[in-house]
Amino acid sequence: MSLSASPLGRRERSKQDKKERIRAAAGELFALHDVGTVTTQQIADRADIAIGTLYLYAATKAELLIMVQNQKFATAIDDGLSAAAAVKGRLDAVLALLHPVVICVLEHVENGRFYLNELVSGDPTEPYRREGLTLAARLEDGLRALLGRDGRIRAGDARMLARVITAVLHLSITGTVNRDRAVDDVMADIQGQIRAVLGQSPPQG
Structure with a gap:
């Protein structure tokens, strides 16, 4: 009998239930309020x-938010990778992922x-942050694969470009200049920056 098929014990089930209730x-609460106004x-x-x-599962409010956002971030990356796989153009595929x-x-x-x-x-050794950083690395790997899939960009260059595009994404989203802009406007800004990074001219007309 496989050990992996063994059911969870009562203690583990209780811990899992509490964690899911906390999440x-x-x-x-975070869907309704800013992190600064929600209390533990x-x-x-x-x-x-x-x-x-609660503190046995997350020591700070920041960790609680990261726990929640990691789940959403993972789903967004999955959706982006699926969308990008159906797109041929390099720039369009990158934008579909992002x-x-x-x-x-x-x-x-x-x-x-x-x-x-x-x-x-934050502390990269904290479990929820570590999980989030793993997701960020997965996003970067997805970008690298898209950039290098047609063979025109060398593997090392694709890896570096993926890191640059990740930085563009981060700054475009977190910068106060884009704080009140709609998703389409932020995406247009990101598209322009990625065009410059990839050395592509904007469409004419």
Whole structure:
């Protein structure tokens, strides 16, 4: 009998249930309010657990937001990779990958910007941040694969360009100049920057 097929014990099921309740409660509150106005006590109350129990799963409010956003970020990357696979042009494929990510982050702009900044500046050994950084690396790998799939860009150059495009994405989303702009406007800004990075001229007319 495979050990992987063994059912979870009661203790593990209880821990998993509490974690999912915390994730759901935090997600509901962060969908409605900025991270600065939500308290850990509110999340604990909504999850129907003691505040001390909450801290066993996430030590800070930032970690709770990262926990919630990681799930959304992962889905956005999956959607982007699927969309990009159906697109032939290199630039269009890159934009198809990035579009769901931009929507994800701008869905609640303050929390999305906070999330990205926390991934960059927070403790990379903290489990939820580590998970988020793994997702960011997956996005970068997806960009690298798209840039190099037609053979016109060498592997090393594709890797470097993917890193540059990731930086463009981050700055375009987190920069205060784009704070109140719609998704389509932010995507147009990103498109222009990526055109410059790839050395492509804008369409005429």
